Amino acid sequence: MSRLEQTQSQYRSLRLSATAGHLGELLAQAEANELSYLEFARQIAEHELAERTRRRIDRHLKQAQLPAHKPLEAFDYRHQTTITKRQVSALLDFGFIDERQNLVFIGPPGVGKTHLAIGIALKAIEAGYKVLFRTALALVEDLELAEMKGELKKRLRQLGKYDVLVIDELGYLPMTRQARYNLFQLINSLYEYRSIILTTNKDFSNWGAFFHDDAVAVPIIDRVIHHSHIFMLGGESYRLKQKTTS
Numbered sequence: 585m586s587r588l589e590q591t592q593s594q595y596r597s598l599r600l601s602a603t604a605g606h607l608g609e610l611l612a613q614a615e616a617n618e619l620s621y622l623e624f625a626r627q628i629a630e631h632e633l634a635e636r637t638r639r640r641i642d643r644h645l646k647q648a649q650l651p652a653h654k655p656l657e658a659f660d661y662r663h664q665t666t667i668t669k670r671q672v673s674a675l676l677d678f679g680f681i682d683e684r685q686n687l688v689f690i691g692p693p694g695v696g697k698t699h700l701a702i703g704i705a706l707k708a709i710e711a712g713y714k715v716l717f718r719t720a721l722a723l724v725e726d727l728e729l730a731e732m733k734g735e736l737k738k739r740l741r742q743l744g745k746y747d748v749l750v751i752d753e754l755g756y757l758p759m760t761r762q763a764r765y766n767l768f769q770l771i772n773s774l775y776e777y778r779s780i781i782l783t784t785n786k787d788f789s790n791w792g793a794f795f796h797d798d799a800v801a802v803p804i805i806d807r808v809i810h811h812s813h814i815f816m817l818g819g820e821s822y823r824l825k826q827k828t829t830s
Contacts, residue, residue: 592605603628610624647715648714650702660696666695666818666819681713684777684778686780686782686813687813687815689701689784690785696817697817700815713747715747716748717752723751728762728763743773743774744773746778747778748780749778749779754786755790764797771807775810
């Protein structure tokens, strides 16, 4: 075994796998640039940290199960004028996550609610937070299955491990009585403990009709809006406009 291979093995034993895998390249760059010992040490540390950050982001992106890659940079504020770039940018210090607050985007289909939710989720992942994305339908089915198995509390604990839960498209499909109860259990378990990013086509004044039960709707609304930033999005459907102009 060569000295290089021995050193790589030592780095791996220290769990510095990124440095071990690229040690030959790092040494060649250091020699070519005549780096000082301190500068070379700094370069190794930067390389290791960058690789660890990249792996963490990749891992959290996979865990988040986002349905599409929709960065905020691609959001069209010229079309959607009921929210500004400044308003969205103000959320990206992620104080709302640290303070266990929620984001709620309300508006008709196609106005950019899901794009904003995904874009903010992507930025949160890059900043080191754990995110999970679920449509309201998939989430309700998930909770219903857990309830049928007698594992609802266990599933709620698992969902509570994420810093942010994105619930997309609440209000588009009716819910059974048990589904409404399970959703309340989830919202209650996350209240002042984790953050929710919620997209819905229903104004809060219509939630009683949607849930068919004000006794369920009122406590859910209370917990969602108590610590929240609420954005009302309006305008023409962006997807419909694209279709009609193509």
